Amino acid sequence: MQHEDNPKSIKYYVKRWILAKGSWWENKIVIDFPAGNGVTTKLLHEAKAKVVPMDLFPEYYQLSEPTCVRANIREGLPIENAVSDCLVCQEGIEHFSDQFSALQEFNRTLKMGGTLLITTPNYSNLRSRMSYLLMESERFNDIMPPNELDSIWMTNKDLSSEIYFGHIFLTGIQKLRALAKLSGFRIEKIHFTRAKSTSVLLFPFLYPFIYLSNWWTYRKNLKKNELFDEAAKQTTYQEIFKLAVSRKILIGGDLMVEFVKEKNYDDVIHGLRSQHKVF
Numbered sequence: 540m541q542h543e544d545n546p547k548s549i550k551y552y553v554k555r556w557i558l559a560k561g562s563w564w565e566n567k568i569v570i571d572f573p574a575g576n577g578v579t580t581k582l583l584h585e586a587k588a589k590v591v592p593m594d595l596f597p598e599y600y601q602l603s604e605p606t607c608v609r610a611n612i613r614e615g616l617p618i619e620n621a622v623s624d625c626l627v628c629q630e631g632i633e634h635f636s637d638q639f640s641a642l643q644e645f646n647r648t649l650k651m652g653g654t655l656l657i658t659t660p661n662y663s664n665l666r667s668r669m670s671y672l673l674m675e676s677e678r679f680n681d682i683m684p685p686n687e688l689d690s691i692w693m694t695n696k697d698l699s700s701e702i703y704f705g706h707i708f709l710t711g712i713q714k715l716r717a718l719a720k721l722s723g724f725r726i727e728k729i730h731f732t733r734a735k736s737t738s739v740l741l742f743p744f745l746y747p748f749i750y751l752s753n754w755w756t757y758r759k760n761l762k763k764n765e766l767f768d769e770a771a772k773q774t775t776y777q778e779i780f781k782l783a784v785s786r787k788i789l790i791g792g793d794l795m796v797e798f799v800k801e802k803n804y805d806d807v808i809h810g811l812r813s814q815h816k817v818f
Contacts, residue, residue: 564588577602642722663711666737724798
């Protein structure tokens with residue numbers, strides 16, 4: 540069975556998302572980064588999108604067209620400002636050492652109102668939390684914690700000076716939301732993929748503690764942070780609270796988050812306030 544037709548693969552859910560949008564894709568400029576072997580690029584191309592596939596190692600790309608270009612996120616994507624309608628970052632963000640800079644670069648390439656789809660292993664589900672508690676590992680009793688032997692997935696100085704790391708930079712929904720918000724994005728929708736059995740088993744035991752802990756912290760912090768008015772705190776903290784107690788996130792196997800570009804990155808920076816006194 541091919542990955543895009545296997546419900547155990549994130550590619551299956553990305554395929555469903557692409558098909559569900561139907562004719563929306565026609566003539567839309569879509570960046571597929573990292574493009575990998577080209578599975579998603581092929582689906583987007585068949586949907587009549589104008590796909591621009593990019594990857595750090597395009598040698599893995601298996602399609603004859605559209606051509607995949609080499610791209611290093613730390614050096615910036617080789618495309619003009621605000622030209623793309625959509626950017627698909629499938630199983631990529633967990634490999635980036637500077638995720639904030641990556642999201643800023645995604646913001647640069649997207650038109651206002653453009654869509655950013657990010658998929659990544661769900662580091663917010665209960666299985667991952669238990670695994671981190673026991674071993675600081677992605678999967679306890681199975682995978683060693685990040686290390687210099689297992690976490691270098693690809694390095695080839697003849698092709699690129701960049702190292703393609705493994706899952707050293709796994710991120711949960713709260714960190715991903717914060718970095719995206721600071722880069723000019725808002726969450727449009729979180730797509731549920733499939734449940735993890737270990738997380739489902741842990742859920743009835745841990746959920747009451749998770750809910751009460753987050754509710755108490757939410758209520759407590761509404762009274763703090765005098766820099767912002769009550770409405771701003773209520774909006775932000777309520778969104779964070781809902782993500783923290785979301786059943787779908789706590790048991791889901793992958794994070795599949797659809798963002799919308801609502802601001803240019805420079806406009807976000809001008810509106811920030813410092814928590815500490817200025818020098």
